Amino acid sequence: MLLRVILSQDDIRRITIDSMPETVDGLHLMLKNKLGLEGDLVVQFQDPEFDNELCNLSSMSELPKDKVTLKVYSKNLESYHTDSTLDTASLSTSSEGSPIPSTSHTRQLPQPFDIPTFSYDVELKLKKGNEAFHEDGTLLDVSKDTKSDILDKIAEAIYVHNAYPTREDYDLVSQALVDKHPCLREPGSVSGWYCWKFSLKFKMGNFRQKLRLAGCPELKINSRSSGTPGKGKLKRARKSEVNFLPDIPVGKTQPSLEEERTEMVTEMKKRKIDWQKIKGLMTSTFSLRRKEIVEDEPPVADVRERWPALFSERQIEAEFARLTSVDLKDSLFAGLDKYLLRFLGVYRARMGLVELNSLLRTLDIDGSNQRQRAVVLMGLPHYLKDGSTLYKKVQVTDAEEDWTKGMAVGILMVAQIDELVRFAVVLEEEIIFPSISDFPTAVALLMGLLFALNIDYPRGLRYTFEVIQKVLMDIGGGQCSALVHGLKNRLLRKKM
Structure with missing residues (x-):
């Protein structure tokens, strides 16, 4: 689809995309990523029913099919309104006109x-x-x-x-x-x-x-005057989060947010969940949730009990967008497709590694795009010589209580004899998402959980997750370890 995007009188851009997002929030995220915009967006379109006069976009069904002209600008509001449009403006202005630092950073x-x-x-x-x-x-x-x-x-x-x-x-x-x-x-x-x-x-x-x-x-949060001198590690954004620990929204208090959290828990117990209501409650309680997760560092089981909605697939994606202003699945899949052939090329150059050789041979049977994505992700720990593997294969007939033993972070591949039937995401020996259809989606959800729960990358997989975040998802890619920087340079030099 062809888009003509008006940013200002002197800045009008032409963008071609494969397919339009299904929601207006998704369109906002896409426009932010492609145009480098920040803050809450207002999107208007030329409505052919009103002689192409501009109207605010409220539903994707309002847009023409093949090409459309949009006018886009940022409201730069100070509070959170939707799951995917965040105030990530880095400067506000005082009455004297001098810049005042904000708590939202590009990192x-x-x-x-x-x-x-x-x-x-x-x-x-x-x-x-x-x-x-x-x-x-x-x-x-x-x-x-x-x-x-x-x-x-x-x-x-x-x-x-x-x-x-x-x-x-x-x-x-x-x-x-x-x-x-x-x-x-x-x-x-x-x-x-x-x-x-x-x-x-x-x-x-x-x-x-x-x-x-x-x-x-x-x-x-890192004050040593709070009675906790020398306590633990420095609590700061480590994965290039742009909304790591936000202020409580204007007009809200911690008790009022706690009431909304309780309302969310009650709604999640209903047989028919109102997901639109959950979306609003999860957005408004974002600051309370981050305060608990960052300051108290509770176990995953405790977070799951207090914030059950966070462990739904749609809310993990929304939380990731709140934290990074980046779409979880789209960023990973786009990065995979961008470097797919280059990765396979560098893997083939290391055919001496038995595990890589075995993974590459599976492409002779199934060379689909989905399988190539999976091979790239599965091969990363072996290529980078990380101390652990990202996944573990189990049989349906194995005792389920043994599936996750010793597994702090990773993905289960559940097989019935030789055929993989499903994938599951594991954290702290607990299955979080039990039935995922493909490996790349499982990796995306695992990344979403690590960001949402502020979990450090495990030492044995730190290079693997760094590549996924900084190379494939392009989040904080300007600063990489020497090993990852070398791989990135090799990928960029590699001919398709």
């Missing part, structure tokens, strides 16, 4: 990093300093106040993207600073920005503390 710093504009007097000093540097190489003598102003502004700009930047992020930003303002280079430093890096690191710590004291939930 990945842009490359190259855009150094912000400083206060007028600092910009004036830098302008003169840069002129002197270009004239005779003179470096600017930076006063304490000027340095503090520079670091404050850069810390705010970094926080917009990530509250906990990595060592590589600090390198990136510090280098960008001296590239833009060479008069700030450090004499005697090989890189010219070594001390800026460490000053910036300390400034970010102070900036986080200020926001923590102001009540920012994503930072307050």
